[in-house]
Amino acid sequence: MRRLFSYLKPYRTAAIAAPLLMLLEVAADLIQPKMMAGIVDIGIANRDLAYVYRTGAGMIGIALIGLIGGTGATIFSCTVAANYGKDLRGGLFEKVQSFSFAELDRFKTASLITRLTNDVTQIQHIVMLSLRMLVRAPLLAVGGVMMALSINAGLASVLLISLPLLGVALTLIMSKSFPMFTVVQKRIDKLNGVMRENLTGARVVRAFVRSGYEKDRFGKANEGLSKASLRAVRTVNLTAPAMMAALNISLVAVLWFGGIKVDFGTMSVGEVMAFVNYITQILMALQMVAFLTVNISRAKASSERLAEVLDAESSITGPAAPEGAPGEGKVEFRNVSFCYEGASGDPVLKNVDVTAFPGRTLAILGATGSGKSTLVNLIPRFFDPTEGTVLVDGTDVRDMDLAGLRASVGMVLQDPVLFTGTIRDNIMWGKADATDEEVTEAAKAAQAHDFITSLPEGYDTVVGQKGANLSGGQKQRLAIARALVRKPRVLVLDDSTSAIDMGTEERLQAALKEYMRGRTTIVIAQRISSVMDADEIIVLEDGEVVARGTHHQLVEGSEIYRDIVRSQLGAEVV
Ligand SMILES: Nc1ncnc2c1ncn2[C@@H]1O[C@H](COP(=O)(O)OP(=O)(O)O)[C@@H](O)[C@H]1O
Ligand SMILES: [Mg+2]
Incomplete structure (x- = not known):
């Protein structure tokens, strides 16, 4: 929670100015009825027109x-709120960037999107409201009570009954509604x-003619939300x-008892009028x-959801004092075992001992x-092994500078x-x-140059969202080029040639040998033909x-390997 407040700091001045300006409006609101009473009781009663004009x-x-106070307060509070929202969103975005895969799995994309948009808007809204009303409302209430007391303490006792009753009613309503709003945010x-899954999988949904089912699912979620909100x-x-x-009820009581007091001459008409105003x-x-x-x-529901994101510590962070010198990219897995967080059953990796040497290809x-x-996700520390160590050039990856x-x-x-942008981008x-x-x-090297230059715009061709205007194999080759351009010490191709035809793949492998000379690949x-030439196959x-x-x-x-070869290349090869 305190973290959320800290984002207000840069706008301290404006955040203080807004309620201060609001004081002007409160003061004006409180003085007006008294002056009005003067006009009625003195000006009109004595037919003193000059007094009426002056007071008017x-x-x-x-x-x-x-008016000036109120307008100023509105301007300041809106400015503060807008900037606050911007900074908060920025802070959240930055935090999400630091998340490792484990946190991303935990928070789910859809929920992160709601948090960064809807929840921030709620908080932004409450900041704006608070700056305007948090000072104004209590001051107006207390000031009003004092003014009422100063006019006629006896009549003010009406408030002794109506205020507590109202207070109890409001408290009851609030305590019931709070949990309901938490449900709304969840819905x-x-x-x-549902929406995100449907949109990202739109093609699959069409292909499987599952629109009806998806409509149902969306309808249910939609109705769930509207019911909760209602x-x-x-x-x-x-x-x-x-x-x-x-x-x-208060007004009836005031007019009733006030009328009696006016009859007895203990209160003036102007005072009753002012009293009605104050009530x-x-x-x-x-x-x-x-x-x-x-x-x-x-907003409390929203703020908790935001604090959850801001307080989440990435389970994978770089060490304070990084070690390791750049080498040629020797990768060692030493007795590595791994379980996904929250997954039960057998570990996904069991005692893996493998070394990938520079200048060689491990398949x-x-x-x-x-x-x-x-x-392979353990190498750049997308996850850390549950047991054992991963070393790059002799240094435990956990001791290396993460970036x-x-x-x-x-x-x-x-x-x-x-990403959206040109091929070059x-x-x-x-x-x-x-x-x-x-x-x-x-x-x-990635065998992408030829198809790129055959496009009318060449390297400046704009790639549609998620690469929609490219074939699977073209996308894979661009992804390979993107990894190659930084001349990595270690190149990892995770099933990256599955959509590339065998001829192109052969040329790709030859080019990679050249490009990655002295470094590790x-x-x-899945295809035997993709790994046959590797220096070691596991x-x-x-x-x-x-x-x-x-x-x-x-x-x-290896009997297992022979089985794979037989199933892919036919019995005669073995
Ligand atoms: N993020 C994840 N969370 C939990 N389980 C996962 C996750 N990713 C993969 N798995 C599980 O780990 C096992 C190995 O997956 P993976 O390494 O992707 O296999 P492969 O690349 O050989 O097809 C599978 O049983 C899969 O269900
Ligand atoms: Mg895989």
């Missing part, structure tokens, strides 16, 4: 001052989740009738307090789900993600200051290394 002019002047998450808003709206009841102001101020409380309780072969991606480590590992992930994503030669060189593949099965060696050694010595 004074009232206009005071109203203007109040928004849910709706965003329930919460209905409860909160009970404040209005409670308020009006208290106001009307109205007091109750209005209380309603403002109720309104604020509702909004604060709503990892295995069925889907055997743990290949998990294994430096990641910069030295070129990862081509299983699902290549491209996408390649330069791997190295912001790459020269044109470096970009072309990387593209050539790790290739994950076969993973359920997270265990079940065979290792060169293609020839494995064909000779």
Whole structure:
């Protein structure tokens, strides 16, 4: 919570100015009824027109001052709120950037989006409201009570009954509505989740003709949200009738007893008028307090969700004193085991002992789900091993500078993600200051240069969202070029050639040998043909290394490997 407040600091001055200016408006509101009473009791009663004019002019002047105060407060509070929201969003975004894969899995994309948009808006709104009303409402209520007491203490005792009653009613309503708003926020998450999944998977939904099912799912989430909102808003709206009841009963009482007092001559008509005004102001101020409380309780749900993000510590951070000197990219897995957080059952990796040497290619072969991606994700510390160590050039990756480590590992992930921008932008994503030669060189090695130059706009072709205007194989080759352009010490290709035809793949492998000369290449593949030429092949099965060696050694010595070869290339090869 305190973290959320700290974002107000830069706007301290304006945040203090807003309520101060509000004081002017409160003062004006409180003085006006008294002056009005003067006009009735002195001006009109004595037919003193000059007094009426003078006081009238004074009232206009005071109203203007109040207006200036109110406007100023609004301007300052809106400015503070807008800037606060901007900074808060920025802070959250930065925090999310620091998250490791584990936190991203935990918080879910849809929920992070709701938090960064809807929840921030709620908080921003409450900051604006608070700056205007948090000072104004209580002051107006207390000031109103004091003014009422100063006019006629006896009549003010009406408030002794109506105020506590209203207070109890409002407290009850608030305590009921708060948990309801927490539910509303959760339902928004849910709706965003369904929406996001539907949009990102739009093609699959169409292909499987699952629109009906998706509509149902969305309909349910949509209805869930509207029901929750209705329930919460209905409860909160009970404040209005409670308020009006208290106001009307008080007014009847004041007019009744005030009338009697006027009859007895212990109170003037102007005083009763002023009294009515003050009572109205007091109750209005209380309603403002109720309104604020509702909004604060709503914002409380949001603020907790934001604090959760801001307080989450990335489970993977770099060490204070990094070690390790740049080498050629030797990667060692020493007795590595790994379990995903919260997953039960067998570990995904079991006692893996593998070394990838510079100047050589290590290939990892295995069925889907055997743990290949998990294994290579440990190198740039997307996750840390549960047991054992991963070393790059002899240093435990946990002791290395995190950014430096990641910069030295070129990862081509299983699902290549491209960003909106030109092809050149996408390649330069791997190295912001790459020269044109470096970009072309990387593209050539990735076997992407030819198809890029055949496009009408060449390297300046704009890539659609997520690379929609490119084929799967083209996307994979761009992703490879993006990883190559930074000349990584270690290159990891996670099933990155699955959509590339065999001829192109052969050329790619030859070019990579040249490009990665003296450095380390790790290739994950399903096809035997993709790994045959590797210097060492390891076969993973359920997270265990079940065979290792060169293609020839494995064909000779491993039954499992022979099975794979037979199933892919036919019996005659073996
Ligand atoms: N983020 C994750 N959280 C929990 N389990 C995961 C996660 N990613 C993968 N797994 C599980 O780990 C196992 C290995 O997955 P993975 O390394 O992706 O296999 P491969 O790349 O060989 O197909 C699978 O059983 C998969 O269900
Ligand atoms: Mg995989």
